[in-house]
Amino acid sequence: MRHTTTSHALFQRAKQRIPGGVNSPVRACLAVGGEPLFIKSGRGSSVIDADGNKYLDYVQSWGPLLLGHAHPAVTEAVTRAAAKGTSFGAPCEDEVLLAEEVAALMPALEMVRMVNSGTEATMSALRLARAVTGKNALIKFEGCYHGHGDPFLASAGSGVATLSIPGTPGVPEAVVQDTLLAPYNNLEAVAALFAARSHDIGAVIVEPAAGNMGLVPPLPGFLEGLRSLCDTYGALLIFDEVITGFRVALGGAQARYGVRPDLTTLGKIIGGGLPVGAYGGSRQLMEQVAPEGGVYQAGTLSGNPLAMAAGLAALRVLKTSPYPDLEQQTETLCRGMEERFAAKGIPVRIHRLASMFTIFFTDRPVVDFASAKQADAARYARFYQAMRRRGILFAPSAFETAMVSFAHTPENFSATLEALEGIEPGELSPGNED
Numbered sequence: 001m002r003h004t005t006t007s008h009a010l011f012q013r014a015k016q017r018i019p020g021g022v023n024s025p026v027r028a029c030l031a032v033g034g035e036p037l038f039i040k041s042g043r044g045s046s047v048i049d050a051d052g053n054k055y056l057d058y059v060q061s062w063g064p065l066l067l068g069h070a071h072p073a074v075t076e077a078v079t080r081a082a083a084k085g086t087s088f089g090a091p092c093e094d095e096v097l098l099a100e101e102v103a104a105l106m107p108a109l110e111m112v113r114m115v116n117s118g119t120e121a122t123m124s125a126l127r128l129a130r131a132v133t134g135k136n137a138l139i140k141f142e143g144c145y146h147g148h149g150d151p152f153l154a155s156a157g158s159g160v161a162t163l164s165i166p167g168t169p170g171v172p173e174a175v176v177q178d179t180l181l182a183p184y185n186n187l188e189a190v191a192a193l194f195a196a197r198s199h200d201i202g203a204v205i206v207e208p209a210a211g212n213m214g215l216v217p218p219l220p221g222f223l224e225g226l227r228s229l230c231d232t233y234g235a236l237l238i239f240d241e242v243i244t245g246f247r248v249a250l251g252g253a254q255a256r257y258g259v260r261p262d263l264t265t266l267g268k269i270i271g272g273g274l275p276v277g278a279y280g281g282s283r284q285l286m287e288q289v290a291p292e293g294g295v296y297q298a299g300t301l302s303g304n305p306l307a308m309a310a311g312l313a314a315l316r317v318l319k320t321s322p323y324p325d326l327e328q329q330t331e332t333l334c335r336g337m338e339e340r341f342a343a344k345g346i347p348v349r350i351h352r353l354a355s356m357f358t359i360f361f362t363d364r365p366v367v368d369f370a371s372a373k374q375a376d377a378a379r380y381a382r383f384y385q386a387m388r389r390r391g392i393l394f395a396p397s398a399f400e401t402a403m404v405s406f407a408h409t410p411e412n413f414s415a416t417l418e419a420l421e422g423i424e425p426g427e428l429s430p431g432n433e434d
């Protein structure tokens with residue numbers, strides 16, 4: 001039995017000074033029960049908590065760590081950069097190098113602006129789209145999460161879904177009245193919104209593969225249909241690739257699915273684990289951004305030399321990393337889990353895309369937020385706890401996505417399948433909550 005007395009004590013202190021004891025809600029484990037582990041260190045596919053317990057980690061900081069924790073190339077780049085100073089408030093070479101690297105990997109991003117989070121990226125991309133089109137309405141999809149910017153908090157996924165927050169207090173009705181909602185994978189609903197309000201819909205923002213209602217990939221034709229509707233009605237198509245960028249393919253979902261967005265938002269992997277977000281698109285669009293154009297957006301630490309060094313180091317390693325092998329290993333793991341759940345008579349739908357996967361405890365198809373919510377989140381919570389007792393960490397929410405890294409090994413996958421095999425069906429039944 002793993003004792004967590006230090007994590008518990010730290011959590012009690014944290015709750016005195018930090019809302020909910022965490023700096024991001026989903027980390028609080030409210031959806032799965034129990035208390036969060038305080039992590040002391042990470043290396044490769046594993047982390048060590050404040051009590052010295054080692055865990056195999058499928059959270060991987062929610063996506064940035066496609067190379068795993070503390071990859072030597074990233075650690076060395078950050079250490080070297082830090083020795084030269086942490087921030088200059090002036091341009092530095094690595095900003096140019098990272099922008100050039102992104103443009104080379106994602107040709108739709110002729111120009112890119114670095115910011116400090118995915119939230120900043122989506123906020124800025126929406127502002128630009130509204131300025132360029134002169135139309136304020138935005139179509140987003142139920143269950144998709146685009147950060148905590150006010151316009152996006154209508155029926156959002158991730159932590160908003162995890163905590164069942166109905167939108168959120170503090171977001172004026174006036175702000176979300178221009179946010180129009182459609183079910184994911186439902187082109188008819190989008191077409192109807194355009195037919196009704198094409199005169200003021202300036203943008204459609206979509207996770208090209210949804211990762212914040214659990215993993216829900218696009219149905220064939222969905223992304224192509226959005227592209228066509230945006231072209232027909234003069235709206236900009238924004239791909240929020242904060243999760244999918246550089247993960248589902250080196251060129252992101254836009255490369256994997258062959259659909260070119262007008263604007264792309266990035267985060268997570270682009271910073272190699274440091275705070276970086278970015279938004280980009282054609283030169284014609286991005287030249288509208290200050291100081292070249294009139295669309296204002298700024299940030300003290302945007303393009304921070306440490307974050308740029310980390311992102312550059314990560315992308316340089318990823319450019320020669322074996323994506324097909326990682327995809328195959330993740331597929332084998334997911335098939336192995338399906339077999340073991342089936343042997344226990346537990347219905348699951350496991351969605352996998354590249355090195356991401358989500359286990360939905362349901363025997364029905366999951367194609368959007370409504371069907372994702374039909375899955376048994378309480379059983380997911382018991383699964384989370386059962387695996388955590390066995391030294392394996394999944395996301396503490398049924399509305400998130402497990403992340404496999406290039407640091408995960410065949411031994412890790414075998415250990416995962418053995419742990420799953422060792423779970424008694426009763427452990428996943430009601431009444432076994434931690």
Ligand code: KE4
Nearest residue numbers: 024062117118119145146147158242243267
């Ligand atoms: P950040 O502001 O958290 O860097 O990025 C917001 C964001 C934007 N777009 C997508 C598709 C995202 O998934 C996110 C953030 N992802 C969640 C996890 N699914 C962050 C985890 C958290 O909130 O702690």
